[in-house]
Amino acid sequence: MNRLIKILHEAGKAAIAFKLRTIFCLTSVALGVSSITIIVAATEGAYKTAYDMVEMFGPDALLVVGGSEESRAIGQREKTITLDDVIAIKEAFPSAYVVVPMTSVRDVTVSYKNKKNQTLVVGSTADYSRAWTWPVVEGSDLTLEDVKGLRNVGLIGPYLADQLFGPEEPVGKYILVKNIPVQIVGVLSSRGTTPTGANLDDRIIMPISTVMRKIQNETKYVSVLRARFVDPSRLEEYSEEIRLFLRQRHRLAEEEPDDFRVISPKEITKFLVALTGSLVVFLGIVGVISLIVAGFVLANLFLLSVRERTREIGIRRSVGARKSDIRLQFLFEAVIITTLGGLAGFILALGGAKLLTLVADFPIHFSWKAFATGLLLAWAVGIGFGLQPASSAANLEPIEALRR
Template sequence: MTPRTLARALGMALDAVLAFRLRTLFVSLAVAFGIAALTLIVTAVDGANRMAYQIVDMFGPDAALIFGGNIKKRAVGERTLTLTAEDARRIRRSLPGVYLVTPMRAKFDVTARYEGRTAAGLAAVGALEDYTKAWNWPLAEGRDFTPEDVERAAKVCLLGDKPARALFGDESPVGRTIFLNNVPLLVVGKLAYRGFSGGGGGREVDDRVILPLPTLTNRFNLDRKFFVGLRVKFSDATRMESQVAALKAMLRELHHLPPEADDDFTVLTADEVLAFLAMLKGGLMVFLGVTAVAALAVGGFVLANLFALSVTERSSEIGLKRALGARSSAVLAQFLFEAVILTLAGGILGLFLGLSLGQLLTRLEILTIQFSWKVFIMALGGSLVVGLVFGLKPARQAASLDPVEALRGGG
């Protein structure tokens, strides 16, 4: 076929698409739903990858988190407060390779006030000196806690980004005094914005106020013996497997656990966090993948059936074109062009639907999406494949019609 013949076939295909508007609507919508699901898959997986790297960056490749209780084998009514101040001291002093141990203690749903402004539902987190170093969390401004702040239970704090903005807007909070549940605290630093959930119960990590640990336990009357968890950092991140094994062995000895007993604690590292996120991502891909394939298949069958009916209805048109000298290849090309135009239109619509739905789910904190150009390419590529695969049979059916029989059928 010559380029001129192809151009004429394309022009006639565009005219047919505009003429049969109801068919155009049904086919485009059917394909759009499948492409929207495909768009969600790609953007959600990319978003999950970005989130995984952010979490691991915050977690730190050289760190381990120890939680009280066995999360994987927890029985009903089992104690979860199993980590003590003595555990923290022994790990810090006796475990080779450890250079930092930070107890984890928090009080939730506290309210901060400053000159008539309030920030409610915050987490008050207890910390020792060098909080930002312990949690790989840089300061936007100000300073970190010092050993003296911790030793004398100073009434100072670090503000997360959300309460800082709620109380001070764009102004600097450093040097101001806020009230946290009526406890006056001098703001000495502001934490950099992190921007994702993960602070427990779906809580945003930026929605917190950091206090010296003795200040938190004294002012809020918290248990001084047990901790919810411990964060341990090692000097050599390449030996994490052996160091974590030594950490578990020490904790079992400190807790006097017999060989046959399960751990009464849980140790998490960055590798385990990545493995867990990979499992979630795999489940998400399977679920959305099946949905996308099913939706695209439905769109393809709608296309094939409507085009098969269209061939029957347009038999006189096809017969007239053949009688006037049009080759079967030109008829084939016209119907394939029609199918591809319809599916590409559905693909563009589905791309915008998928991205819009992804943005909505991100705002509702159900999914996190990440747009890339491969989404655009895959959406249009998937639409093109659907058009060619499901449009080929009706197009061949139209091209194979006998001109005389077609004209008789149309009459």
């Protein structure tokens, strides 16, 4: 044990003594490790964001969106879901404890006194809060009578409430929505932003009948329907059943594509992972190349170091140092340098991740896995590429070394 401690001590002294070699090796390893660390953190970030989105979306929910990618490409209408479809699904799927139609209008100008804002207007039913598990924290929720009576009432998001009312109490006040006076009956709880940066609190929820008739001039089609089911474990089955059910209702031929999309939590996860996958692959290639380059830099600098230190190696061998001692010393030197490089690489990765988040709004999540992966790779580079120079140093014969 004492022998190992002495060898480690000598390795540390050598790492300090050969400063230029240490700096070059440390820098090259740090660059490679930082790339790999960002990859691990980006992968974890992608999955964490996906799971956060699933949690927000609802693990027991399906979203049916009118129109499909194929229909949009050939210029067909986007609205294909009708109010009758919503009623039919309610009747056909008793396992769905809530089925809510929704329609929306973006960038609608709303105003209160001299304050104006452009916001999202969503038309829905009295079950909107329940469908999204989005409670009303002030005032009251929409009612069935509001929907039946085409009333000009609304639930306001906290961000929009702050923009229009400031410190004033919004409940009971009237705002103009596209020049229609609308009374605020409740304030939704804060949801913040989506992983893509959209502000969920910047919206107003109104009865779907009011939005369709008075804002959209529509009587039949809705944009989306949302259904939540009692048994989330069968969600994929329900997704396929609803797809077939709507195809039959829309009288689509077998060769025709769906004129709607059924979105499940699984689809959200797949979409986000696919979206981030290309960048992760790119960073992975860069990181692996950087580590290989770092390894070659380390191996070459250590081989040069062996030539410069032949006299030192000869003296140590002549006074009793074993081949294994010399080999271990050079390996310890490599591991010390790559460990420092790994730590520097992790710090560099933290800075690089912040830059990546600012530039591309990319989800990054650092954990012990990212740190451990970076450190293990650093040690692998140190041992893998330091073994050959260490063996060269150990195989020098004492007399030959002293002659040189």
